[in-house]
Amino acid sequence: MMRPLRRLFASSAVLLIGSSILVGCSMAPIANQPSTSPVSGPAALTSTPFHGVVHGGQSPIVGAQIYMLSVTVRTASPYYGQQSTSLMNDKPPDTSNADGVNRWYYVTTNATGGFTIASGDYSCNSGDEVYLYSLGGNAGSGSNAGAGLMAVLGTCGSANSIAGLPATIQMNEVTTVAAAYALAGFATDATHISRSNTSLAATGMKNAALNTANLTDLGTGLALATTPSGTGTVPQDQIYTLADILAACINSVDPSTIGCTTLFQTATSNGTTSGTQPGDTASAAINIAHNPGSNVATLFALATPTAPFQPDDSEPPNDWTIGIGYSGGSLSNPTGLAIDASGNAWVIDTPGNGQNSVSVVGPQGSFLAFETSGSCGNVFLHPSAIALSPSTVSPATAWVADNYKQTVTAFDGNCAAVDPPAGDYCTAGTLPYCNPTAVAAGSDLRIVDDGKPGVYGFTTSSSYVFLTTTGFGSPWAAAIDGTGQTWITDVGNSGLMPPVPATLFVLSSDGSTLTAADNTAPFTDNGDSMALGLNTSVWVTDLQGDSLYLFTTSGTTATLADTIAYPSGGLYNPASVAVDGAGNAWVANSGGSNVSEFSSSGTAISPDGISMVSNGGYTGAGQLTVGSTPTGVAIDPSGDVWVTTQSGGDPLIEIIGAAAPTVTPLADASVGNKIATRP
Numbered sequence: 001m002m003r004p005l006r007r008l009f010a011s012s013a014v015l016l017i018g019s020s021i022l023v024g025c026s027m028a029p030i031a032n033q034p035s036t037s038p039v040s041g042p043a044a045l046t047s048t049p050f051h052g053v054v055h056g057g058q059s060p061i062v063g064a065q066i067y068m069l070s071v072t073v074r075t076a077s078p079y080y081g082q083q084s085t086s087l088m089n090d091k092p093p094d095t096s097n098a099d100g101v102n103r104w105y106y107v108t109t110n111a112t113g114g115f116t117i118a119s120g121d122y123s124c125n126s127g128d129e130v131y132l133y134s135l136g137g138n139a140g141s142g143s144n145a146g147a148g149l150m151a152v153l154g155t156c157g158s159a160n161s162i163a164g165l166p167a168t169i170q171m172n173e174v175t176t177v178a179a180a181y182a183l184a185g186f187a188t189d190a191t192h193i194s195r196s197n198t199s200l201a202a203t204g205m206k207n208a209a210l211n212t213a214n215l216t217d218l219g220t221g222l223a224l225a226t227t228p229s230g231t232g233t234v235p236q237d238q239i240y241t242l243a244d245i246l247a248a249c250i251n252s253v254d255p256s257t258i259g260c261t262t263l264f265q266t267a268t269s270n271g272t273t274s275g276t277q278p279g280d281t282a283s284a285a286i287n288i289a290h291n292p293g294s295n296v297a298t299l300f301a302l303a304t305p306t307a308p309f310q311p312d313d314s315e316p317p318n319d320w321t322i323g324i325g326y327s328g329g330s331l332s333n334p335t336g337l338a339i340d341a342s343g344n345a346w347v348i349d350t351p352g353n354g355q356n357s358v359s360v361v362g363p364q365g366s367f368l369a370f371e372t373s374g375s376c377g378n379v380f381l382h383p384s385a386i387a388l389s390p391s392t393v394s395p396a397t398a399w400v401a402d403n404y405k406q407t408v409t410a411f412d413g414n415c416a417a418v419d420p421p422a423g424d425y426c427t428a429g430t431l432p433y434c435n436p437t438a439v440a441a442g443s444d445l446r447i448v449d450d451g452k453p454g455v456y457g458f459t460t461s462s463s464y465v466f467l468t469t470t471g472f473g474s475p476w477a478a479a480i481d482g483t484g485q486t487w488i489t490d491v492g493n494s495g496l497m498p499p500v501p502a503t504l505f506v507l508s509s510d511g512s513t514l515t516a517a518d519n520t521a522p523f524t525d526n527g528d529s530m531a532l533g534l535n536t537s538v539w540v541t542d543l544q545g546d547s548l549y550l551f552t553t554s555g556t557t558a559t560l561a562d563t564i565a566y567p568s569g570g571l572y573n574p575a576s577v578a579v580d581g582a583g584n585a586w587v588a589n590s591g592g593s594n595v596s597e598f599s600s601s602g603t604a605i606s607p608d609g610i611s612m613v614s615n616g617g618y619t620g621a622g623q624l625t626v627g628s629t630p631t632g633v634a635i636d637p638s639g640d641v642w643v644t645t646q647s648g649g650d651p652l653i654e655i656i657g658a659a660a661p662t663v664t665p666l667a668d669a670s671v672g673n674k675i676a677t678r679p
Contacts, residue, residue, distance in 0.1 A: 050117040052132070052169035053109075055221065056139030056147060056250035057308030060113025064137030064147070065106040068117055070128040070156070071186060071205055072194035079196035080661075080678060081188035087122045087130065109137060124156035127202065129209045131179060133190055134171055135280060139251045146255035146264070148190055148280025150179035152212040166219030173243035173250065173281075174223050174309065178215040180285035181322050182208045184657035185581075185639025188269075190282035200341060200668075200679035204637030204661045207343045207363040211638065211656055214324060214364055215239060223309075231328040232365040233650060237313050238322060242288065244307030245299050246281045251308075262302060266295045289657055292320035293607055318594075321658055325650025329367040330357045334644035334651050335384070336576065336632035338398075339664040341391035343636045344368060346398055347644060347652060348383040356380040358400060361652060363636065381405045387441040388665035399445055401436035408436055408447055437526075442480035442670035446507070448488060450474055455488055457511045469507060469514045473500030477530040477540070479666075482673030484509030485556070489530055489540055491523045504538065506556045517558035518551060529576040534583035534600045534676045537561070541574040541587060548574050548587060550602045562602035569596040569604030580635045581678035582660035588630035588643055595633065595643060595655070600676070635662045637679050 050068075054061045069084040088105040109115045124130055134149040151171045154162050180187075186205060187193040195201040212218075214227045215234060223239040226232065248259035255264065260281075267284040268275030271294025278284040288299065300316040330349060337347045343363035350356050357380065360368040381404035389397035401408050435451030447456045453472035473493030480486050486507040492500045504518040524545035531539045538551040538558060546566035551558040566572055573591030580586060583600030597605040632644040639662075641655040661678050663669040669677070 049119055049121075050132075050153075050165070050169060051167065052115050052117075052151075052171055054113045054115065054134050054137065054149060055170065055172040056137075056149075057173070057247040059140045059251065060109070060111075061134070061137035061139045061147065061149075061250075062109060062111055062113060063143065064109045064113070064115075064134045064149075066109065066115045066117070067104060067106045067133045067135070067191075068122050068130065069133055069191065069193075070124060070130050071183075073197050073202075074194050075197050079201070080186055080194060081192055082194040084133075084191050084193050085128075087124045087128070088117075089121055089123055106135075109134075113137075119160065122160065124160050124162075126156055126158055128156040129205050130154065130156050130162060131183075131193075131209075132169070132171060133282065141251055142253035144250060144252055144254050144260075146260050146280050147250040148282035148284075149173065149176045149250075150190055150282045150285075151175040151218060152179045152182065152209050153218075154209060155206060169218055170221030172221045173246040174216050174221055174239060175212075175218060176246060176282050176285055177239050177242045177322075178212040178223075180282065181289045181657045182211040182215070182638075184286055184289035185659065185661045187286050189278060189286055190280060196679060198679050200637050200663060201661070203341065203343060204639070204679055207636070208638040208640075208657065210364055211640070215322070215656070227324060227326075227365050229364060229366045231367065232324040232326045232654075234324055235322055237311055238317060238320075240309035241300065241303050241312040241317070242285065242320065242322075243309045244303035244312050246285060247308050248302040248304065249281050249284075259302060262298065266298050267291075271295060288320050289322075292658070293605075296320065321655050323653050323655040324365065326361060326365045326652040326654065327650050329359050329361075331359055331361075331651040333646050334359075334631065335646075336386060337634050337642060337644055337652075338386050338388045338666070339634045339636045339642065340388050340396055341637075341664060341668065343638060343664070345634070345636075345642050345652065346386055346388060347632075348380075348386050348400060349651075350382050356383055358383060358386065358398065363638070363640075365654070380409075384436065385438045387439040387445070388667060389441055390443070390667040390671050391665065392671075399439045399441060401439050401447065403435045403437060403451075406434050406436070406451070408439060437476050438478045438530075440478040440480045440486060441665070441667040442484055444480075444484070444509075444511075446478055446480060446486045448475045448478045450476060453493075455486065455507055455511075455514075469511060471514055472505070473503070474526075475505070476526040477528065479530045479532045479538070480670045481532055481536045482670060482675055484670070487517070487530065487532065487538055487553075487558075489521070489523060489526075491526055504540075504551060504558050506553075506558070515556040517553065517556055518560060521560065522547075522549065522563065528574075531577045531579045531585065532675045533579045533585060536675070537583075537600070539577045539579065539585050541577050543573050543575055543590065546571060546573060546591075548577065548585070548596075548598070550585075564598060564602055564604070567608050569598055569606045570594050570608065571596055575630065576632045578633045578635050578641075579662070579676045580639070580641075580659035581662040581676065583676040584660065586633050586635065586641055586659060588633040590629045590631055590646075593630065593645075595630065595641065597659075635659045635664075637661050637664055 068087045086104040130153040132151045223236045252259045264277045267287040271291030345361045347359045384403040385401040434449045438448040440446045445458045475490045477489045488505040490503045492502040502521045502523040506517045529541045536553045540549045548564040550562040552561045572589045574587045575590040576588040585598045587596040629646040643653040663674045669675045
């Protein structure tokens with residue numbers, strides 16, 4: 001049965017980095033034409049050959065050129081979206097190659113769409129992220145130079161081997177959609193995918209490549225309904241609909257037919273007519289991943305009722321984002337999360353049934369610490385905030401505020417208490433009571449307290465030196481910038497004498513000086529969430545005020561630059577905000593069951609209007625189930641957007657490749673002065 005509309009998330013960033021989009025087959029890499037991308041030198045080749053079949057829909061593609069490429073590791077800027085590296089050796093030798101320039105070589109599919117890349121045909125370096133790219137060929141209606149397909153193989157190991165591959169690799173529109181979305185944060189088009197040479201970028205890229213196995217089976221070429229871990233629900237219909245859109249072009253005679261012209265004119269680099277048109281369907285899929293809210297109805301119309309992949313969507317979705325919904329362990333009513341340097345999501349949960357906990361969920365949705373041991377389930381009464389220590393701290397430390405127990409507890413990923421922990425600082429003899437509402441980590445830890453208004457600090461490296469700074473009305477959220485300063489929202493207190501106005505404060509790095517950076521802040525609620533953006537700009541959500549505030553800062557002063565109000569960009573009861581590696585702000589809307597995105601200057605990228613669903617969302621088999629109350633949002637090093645939700649549905653959602661990869665944990669971004677930048 002075809003399934004109704006249920007996509008709930010808003011559009012993502014347009015990633016315009018480095019080289020321009022390739023246009024037309026004349027610019028694509030072909031045999032015996034120079035490439036600026038070097039090929040690895042000869043190596044001892046002991047791996048088994050790669051065998052595969054290329055299909056357009058259900059038809060084999062004959063005469064397609066198969067390239068074996070890897071994600072380029074860049075040591076100088078620009079790091080992202082640059083030309084991929086060819087791994088195919090010069091076989092047979094190019095005796096005319098007198099200039100010594102390496103070239104991109106390929107193998108060609110046979111009459112059944114099959115191909116073989118022998119072990120002597122390629123060389124890859126250990127750690128390379130490898131993918132196949134198919135260009136051109138005849139799917140039965142004639143040669144089509146615009147037919148482009150992708151399939152992610154995985155990480156190159158020793159002796160040119162890649163583990164876990166099927167005996168026959170299936171390349172089709174489904175594997176292309178999976179590759180395009182998973183790698184979108186690193187790509188400009190199908191032949192321009194790269195990253196920086198940092199260890200975090202390597203982790204983000206590896207996790208992104210692994211995400212393809214959560215979306216499709218490389219041995220069958222089919223979209224999955226459930227992730228291999230069994231914890232995630234995959235939007236199979238959405239993937240098939242996108243695959244059918246690509247098939248409308250691939251099965252055409254040539255790129256001049258309507259299936260291709262409409263796709264290429266619509267799926268441009270920025271989603272508008274001013275953008276650069278792609279030269280092939282794989283690059284078109286990457287453009288759709290970059291602009292999922294653009295031209296949805298026009299693209300949907302390309303998927304005909306007789307399209308090859310079924311079941312697909314029966315009506316246009318809200319947008320073309322692909323999100324996996326995770327459930328399991330003790331997750332029930334999560335309220336927030338943080339991402340560590342491995343791409344794991346640390347999720348705080350307050351189900352109200354006595355099982356308040358912290359869960360650690362792996363990048364592909366496996367439940368890690370706490371869920372298997374169960375030893376952390378009774379540590380908390382009502383965890384209200386979480387922050388992670390810098391990755392240089394070993395073991396990794398999570399700081400969790402509990403505003404019912406009035407404590408801040410520190411522990412590692414194995415649920416062991418960290419020595420010495422912050423512990424129950426509220427009853428340490430200094431404070432009669434407290435209500436910790438936020439924790440922020442950089443080189444030091446900062447704790448925001450609304451019960452005994454103030455900000456309290458502990459160093460995270462040696463002794464826990466207690467400090468307090470008073471002068472607040474009702475502080476609520478905090479973030480630490482690249483200089484070690486702490487920014488704090490305060491909604492004020494009219495009952496004090498004299499009354500304290502709503503204020504954006506900044507606390508010096510040593511905790512000695514508190515400055516009212518902007519005492520005209522328009523907060524009407526608790527300043528529920530804060531995130532720092534480019535140039536230490538400050539984003540603050542106001543849930544009851546249906547608004548998002550953007551402040552520009554200079555030193556210890558701040559100026560309200562923009563007030564973004566309902567329904568701009570889909571705002572409705574914004575509960576949480578996070579900033580990605582391009583400086584774009586992502587907002588979880590608890591009232592709208594959606595996620596909004598805004599550019600670094602405050603311009604709405606996601607469309608206006610609210611995507612409302614009933615409590616519990618849509619629960620059809622194989623569908624992404626979204627609860628009606630998104631509460632927390634965070635970005636990982638792969639460019640995935642993680643969202644916690646309540647009130648039914650899958651409590652944790654990973655939107656694949658929608659954002660620009662970012663530095664995690666946030667403490668590393670603060671310490672390294674890399675806030676709102678890519679790894």
